[in-house]
Amino acid sequence: MPICRNCHRTISKFDRDICPYCGTPNPIADNYETKDVTSFLNTMGKDQKLYRSKSRLVTALLCLFVGEFGVHSFYLGYQKRGLIELLVTLAVIGGLGSVLCFLTPLGFWGYLIPFFALWLVAMGVSIYYFAHDSLTDANGVFLR
Numbered sequence: 001m002p003i004c005r006n007c008h009r010t011i012s013k014f015d016r017d018i019c020p021y022c023g024t025p026n027p028i029a030d031n032y033e034t035k036d037v038t039s040f041l042n043t044m045g046k047d048q049k050l051y052r053s054k055s056r057l058v059t060a061l062l063c064l065f066v067g068e069f070g071v072h073s074f075y076l077g078y079q080k081r082g083l084i085e086l087l088v089t090l091a092v093i094g095g096l097g098s099v100l101c102f103l104t105p106l107g108f109w110g111y112l113i114p115f116f117a118l119w120l121v122a123m124g125v126s127i128y129y130f131a132h133d134s135l136t137d138a139n140g141v142f143l144r
Helices: 055-067 073-078 079-103 109-131
Strands: none
Touching: 055 073, 055 079, 055 109, 073 079, 073 109, 079 109
C-alpha cells in the first residue's frame, strides 16, 4: 500500500489525485512501485512433491476386504488406530476362537465365527466410508 508523502498514512493506490486524510494533491510519490508478493514466498524444491489426498473408494474397499486387520486405518495414516484394530482382531479371533474351537463341538469353525463377526463390523464401517463425503485422513485432508 502506498503512503502519503505529507501525512505518512497508508492510502489506497486509487487515491492518486488527493489524500483522503490531509488533502495533499498527488500524495503518492512518482517513484512508488508495488512489491511483488511472490518474492516473499518460499518455493518448493525440485525434490519436494505435492501431497496427494487419499481415495475414499480405496479406503472403503480396503475396509471391506481386510478391514478387520486395520489396513484401512494404516492407509489413512492412523497408525495407532490401525494397531489397536489389529490387536483387537487377534485377541478376538485367538481368544474367542480358541474357546469356541476347544470347548464346543464346532472344531475349526470356532475360529471362523468370530472372524465373520468382525468382517460384518468391517463391512458396516466400509459402508460408512462409501456414504460420507466429509472424511479426512491423518493429515486433515479430505478424502477424494
